[in-house]
Amino acid sequence: MTVVAHPQPSRSRASRPSRRGATARVIAVIGLVLLLLVVASWVPGIVGTAASVVLPWVGLALLALVVLALVRARRVLLLLLVPVVVWALAMGPSAPGFAAATASDATTLQVVSQNVRAHSGGAAASAQELAATGADVIALTELDAESLAAAREALAGDYPHSYAVGTVGMWSRYPIGDAEALTLGLDWKRAMRVTVQTPDAEVAVYVMHAASVRPGHQQGRDTMLSGIADAVAADPASSVVVVGDFNAASADPALSDLRARLDWVRPTDGSLGFTWPAGLPLTRIDHVFARGLDVLSSTTVRAGNSDHLATVTSFGL
Missing domain, CATH: 3.60.10.10 (Endonuclease/exonuclease/phosphatase)
Incomplete structure (x- = not known):
């Protein structure tokens, strides 16, 4: 009688989905924390004052998080869209502007x-x-x-x-x-x-x-x-x-x-x-x-x- 042994998946392949799931959860939690920081910038008082200082830098953190999600956990990209949009709305009034056109002889x-x-x-x-x-x-x-x-x-x-x-x-x-x-x-x-x-x-x-x-x-x-x-x-x-x-x-x-x-x-x-x-x-x-x-x-x-x-x-x- 011939016994056919079926190859078992390697431990590294089996653990890969669980690692990706863990990465996705970490990204989601960090995204939620950053969202709360953005929302805090609208709160009057010391909370809003402190959050407004770090608000521009939250954008960099969100960018890094999006890049990480693209590489390791694409399924959370849609979730990250919420803090990204809210951050853009919060930063909009403080974004760079454009110079007004004026006549060459204007004072x-x-x-x-x-x-x-x-x-x-x-x-x-x-x-x-x-x-x-x-x-x-x-x-x-x-x-x-x-x-x-x-x-x-x-x-x-x-x-x-x-x-x-x-x-x-x-x-x-x-x-x-x-x-x-x-x-x-x-x-x-x-x-x-x-x-x-x-x-x-x-x-x-x-x-x-x-x-x-x-x-x-x-x-x-x-x-x-x-x-x-x-x-x-x-x-x-x-x-x-x-x-x-x-x-x-x-x-x-x-x-x-x-x-x-x-x-x-x-x-x-x-x-x-x-x-x-x-x-x-x-x-x-x-x-x-x-x-x-x-x-x-x-x-x-x-x-x-x-x-x-x-x-x-x-x-x-």
Whole structure:
């Protein structure tokens, strides 16, 4: 009698489906965690503030997860579509933009802004390097007495019109008027409003240095952001620019009121416009908002030895 032995599947082949199943489950769980992180960026308060900082980087994690699924577990690709779509919706308002078309003879207004980092000793260098960009208006925040004096000396020749209060200051090539210090709901002044008299139009310019955010200490910043939103809503000026250090990432829910009243100026250099920390920018906390103006270009540059990059924005009047 002949006995025919049937070959048994190898252990490695038998275990392959179970390994793929385990990989699929891991990918699905990570995808769910990333989805929760994205949704958290819409939650007001410290949860939304923290989630908005990591929101851009969640996109990279999702991309890596999709690539892994393509290689190891294609059956979960449809599941990953949900966090990918939700992330795209959350990031959409903070995506790069395009420069507006303008006539060659149109008047422009270039506004630059930087947090110069108090007690860094770099305010003069920042002021000089920002002036070299050809800016018409220079806004500096986190000024202490020494850095304010240094900036004034560096800019006095080319920017004869200036106003400073608290930790913020502004210098202009054009005459300014209606200078006003703003508390924005706090007990001290960290913001201002002035009107810049250009040859063709009057532009209301706000400069603000929002209160810092730390665990358990967020109310001051949120109060200021709500205050600036109310101020611009009541401002009768047809052309408005708001710049400064908002201490809030681009998608932070605390900026929603201001976004509802002004246009968030999108970077036109193809980037997300990250400004902090300057050595390796991971988030954008220095912003530009506008109303009644065309954005011709918006980018960031390094100036001085600050831990913030400066925003450089050109408007068409």
